[in-house]
Amino acid sequence: MNLHNANIAVSAVSPAQYPSMVIPEFAFVGRSNVGKSSLINKLLNRRSLARISSTPGKTATINFYNIDDTIFLVDLPGYGYAARSKNEIKKWGEMIEEYLGTRQQIYQVFLLVDSRHKPTADDVLMLEWIRSYQQSVVIIATKADKLSKRELEHNLELIYTTLELTDDDVLVPFSTKSEEGKITVWDMINLLLEGEDSSDK
Ligand code: GTP
Ligand code: MG
Numbered sequence: 001m002n003l004h005n006a007n008i009a010v011s012a013v014s015p016a017q018y019p020s021m022v023i024p025e026f027a028f029v030g031r032s033n034v035g036k037s038s039l040i041n042k043l044l045n046r047r048s049l050a051r052i053s054s055t056p057g058k059t060a061t062i063n064f065y066n067i068d069d070t071i072f073l074v075d076l077p078g079y080g081y082a083a084r085s086k087n088e089i090k091k092w093g094e095m096i097e098e099y100l101g102t103r104q105q106i107y108q109v110f111l112l113v114d115s116r117h118k119p120t121a122d123d124v125l126m127l128e129w130i131r132s133y134q135q136s137v138v139i140i141a142t143k144a145d146k147l148s149k150r151e152l153e154h155n156l157e158l159i160y161t162t163l164e165l166t167d168d169d170v171l172v173p174f175s176t177k178s179e180e181g182k183i184t185v186w187d188m189i190n191l192l193l194e195g196e197d198s199s200d201k
Helices: 036-043 086-102 121-133 149-162 182-198
Strands: 006-012 025-030 062-067 071-075 106-114 137-142 170-173
Touching: 025 036, 025 086, 025 121, 036 071, 036 137, 036 182, 062 086, 086 121, 106 121, 106 182, 121 137, 137 149, 137 182, 149 170, 170 182
Parallel strands: 025 071, 025 106, 106 137, 137 170
Antiparallel strands: 006 062, 062 071
16 A cells, blocks of 8 residues: 555545545544544644644544545544534534444544543543444544653553443554554554455455
8 A cells, every 4th residue: 555645535524425436444533633634644644634723623524535545544523622503513423423324334443532631421422332333443542742651551541441441442542743653553454454355255
């Protein structure tokens, strides 16, 4: 897979607008401002393919990034941004639900939580929700560079217990300021792709 060959394929608000190309999709979900778009850029070694802003609510559509016609990385709109109108929040919820509930080619959903904080009630709900659609979820603790090693260890424990994770779950600390977590996420993606190649489907 040539990571240089990455581009935004589609910004969608409804299933009719999703890309018609059927290739494995890896979706990134999480609170507004948690770092979903930044993580996608980091994975691709790009500064600004996915739009980032210090203002929450930047990503208001489902953005499909086509990586070398091999996979899509999917940036979902963030939830939990209070300054949105009720109507908008409802629309976003439906957008996320439609995508997770109908898209067959989702290989893995990654739920991003902020490593600095205890996961919110919204994070807990989102995890339950994703689990009801997908067999497994990978949790990514973002902005790990903002904590000392000690604080990070403590907070990973807090995330683990608050989200009621088990040994079957994966929790990955991630930072855009270093290489932390990047290889792990790519390894997981590649492993899932290899699993597909060697199956007799
Ligand atoms: P929405 O599109 O609103 O849902 O937000 P998002 O989840 O896509 O977050 P985004 O990537 O736009 O990042 C939000 C802010 O957090 C930006 O100012 C980023 O620079 C910052 N940020 C993201 N990841 C990291 C990280 O690992 N370390 C640090 N220090 N800052 C980060
Ligand atoms: Mg974003």
